[in-house]
Amino acid sequence: MKKEVYLLSGFLGSGKTTLLKKFLLSLKVKGLKPAVLMNELGKTSIDSNEVDDDTPLKELLDGCICCTIQEKLESQLQELLLKEDFDVLVIETTGAAHPVEVVDSVLSPLFAQHLSFKGIITIVDAFQWKNRDQFSPQILHLMREQIRHANLIILNKADLLPEMELGAIVFELQQLNEASRVLLTNYCDVSMTEIHQLVREERDVNHRKASIGKQLSLTACVHTFENKINLEEFEEWLRKLPSTIYRIKGYLPVVGKKYPYLFQYSYGMPYYMPEQIKMPANLVIIGENLHKQEILEGLKGLEK
Numbered sequence: 001m002k003k004e005v006y007l008l009s010g011f012l013g014s015g016k017t018t019l020l021k022k023f024l025l026s027l028k029v030k031g032l033k034p035a036v037l038m039n040e041l042g043k044t045s046i047d048s049n050e051v052d053d054d055t056p057l058k059e060l061l062d063g064c065i066c067c068t069i070q071e072k073l074e075s076q077l078q079e080l081l082l083k084e085d086f087d088v089l090v091i092e093t094t095g096a097a098h099p100v101e102v103v104d105s106v107l108s109p110l111f112a113q114h115l116s117f118k119g120i121i122t123i124v125d126a127f128q129w130k131n132r133d134q135f136s137p138q139i140l141h142l143m144r145e146q147i148r149h150a151n152l153i154i155l156n157k158a159d160l161l162p163e164m165e166l167g168a169i170v171f172e173l174q175q176l177n178e179a180s181r182v183l184l185t186n187y188c189d190v191s192m193t194e195i196h197q198l199v200r201e202e203r204d205v206n207h208r209k210a211s212i213g214k215q216l217s218l219t220a221c222v223h224t225f226e227n228k229i230n231l232e233e234f235e236e237w238l239r240k241l242p243s244t245i246y247r248i249k250g251y252l253p254v255v256g257k258k259y260p261y262l263f264q265y266s267y268g269m270p271y272y273m274p275e276q277i278k279m280p281a282n283l284v285i286i287g288e289n290l291h292k293q294e295i296l297e298g299l300k301g302l303e304k
């Protein structure tokens, strides 16, 4: 059975660790075993002390998951999958992380059969948002991105502002992300049912929806090659793809080669690298309004 993955996003100090503690507790009450992947901008983690000793915890220190140690994130995910027994993984990113970059790692072809991405929960500090003019345009952009890509927005620290102002902020957040619900909380006191329900997903192994950024209708599908393919024919297939496919990554089993090619494709640019070891022959395709069946049939048609 696939392990569910939730991503906690939100700017520094918004309340991610506060929510994490409550979320972990609720999972345990439901009889589920959680695991946590956390990263901190500094060299030592502070928040990890907040996680009980019986919960498997991986830390990514000295950098933000998305910009400096994306590869490390993948290896930590792999290690968790190999060594730990858990049902649900909660990833708490630093407040300075772009959520979609992290989702990109979770959707790695290495984990296609093991992880089921449930969604991004973004926490917004109401007081901070009201006073956001103090931040640089770059930080403001990041905060907006975290909001835009959320599947659920938690407007936290409601105790710090009058109701009228909170109402105006809810309206602003809703304008930024019409598809997500906005919940108003104190100390991230949110009904966990809301979190568990946050993403509707297809559970099919080879054909799954990653509910990232619903407002952008970003979806993903995974193809697992059962047979080898011819590289020239694959390139021909690639050339015919619509421009709404932004990202493809995975391993291509190539006719005449013992080990697969690592394949990366980003906004039209393909990249191939021969591997020296056996890898799972999964290919993840991410884009807007994907015609999944057509894509998967096209790939199947390339197999010899």
Ligand SMILES: Nc1nc2c(ncn2[C@@H]2O[C@H](COP(=O)(O)OP(=O)(O)OP(=O)(O)O)[C@@H](O)[C@H]2O)c(=O)[nH]1
Residues within 6 Å of the ligand: 010, 011, 012, 013, 014, 015, 016, 017, 018, 019, 047, 094, 095, 156, 157, 158, 159, 160, 185, 186, 187, 188
């Ligand atoms: N007044 C008030 N304080 C809150 C609320 N929620 C959290 N806090 C406090 O805000 C501070 C930051 O909360 P955290 O949960 O550590 O925030 P975080 O997003 O994990 O912070 P970083 O790890 O630095 O990004 C803590 O002192 C919390 O106790 C709230 O609703 N109201």
